[in-house]
Amino acid sequence: MSTGSAVATALTFVWLGMVLAISFVEAPLKFRAPGVTLQIGLGIGRLVFRALNSAEVLMAAAIGVALALSSPTVAVIVALAVAVGVLIVQLVGVRPRLTRRSDAVLTGQNAPRSHAHYVYVALEVAKIVALTVGGILLLSS
Known part of the structure; x- marks a missing residue:
């Protein structure tokens, strides 16, 4: 395995671990902590x-640079491109809607629950799958 592939592999699994830990462990648990109101939870969530x-x-x-220095397979490129594409959709398409709702809640408005949250979670699952596949393909190449 080349240095570029090794770096890309490590970063892929670090990225995967961060998404799993924050999106599926920290995010839901913070709202169960004693004394954490919806406003406090949203404020923490926005920062995190x-x-x-x-x-x-x-x-x-960094993964892109590392892969440019190695010879990744087309499958690796596709899997990691899917993860990056999902991230872009989250940042450009979904996060602004979530931010508008959390802004409203933080200013005391009774904003309706956003369906964008479910879209964000579904995209997180897709990103996890893409990162897992990309990481496994990198390990096996």
């Missing part, structure tokens, strides 16, 4: 997901 998404963009870029 802003940081996660920033880290994801950096990791995607």
Whole structure:
């Protein structure tokens, strides 16, 4: 395995671990903690997901550079391109809707529950699948 492939593999699994830990462990649990109101939970969630998404963009870029320095298979490129595409859809298409709702809730408005949240979760699942497949393909190449 070349250095570029090794770096891409490591970053892919770090990215996968971050998404799993934050989206499927931290996010739902914070609302179950004693004293955490919807407003506090949303405020924390916005900070955490802003940081996660920033880290994801950096990791995607670093994976791209690492892959450019190696000879990845088409399958690896497709799998990781799907993960990056999903991230872009989340950032450009879904996050603004979630931000508008959380802005309304944080200012005290009684905003209706957003279906965009379910879309975001479905995209997280798709991203997890793409990162898992990409990581496994990198390991096997």
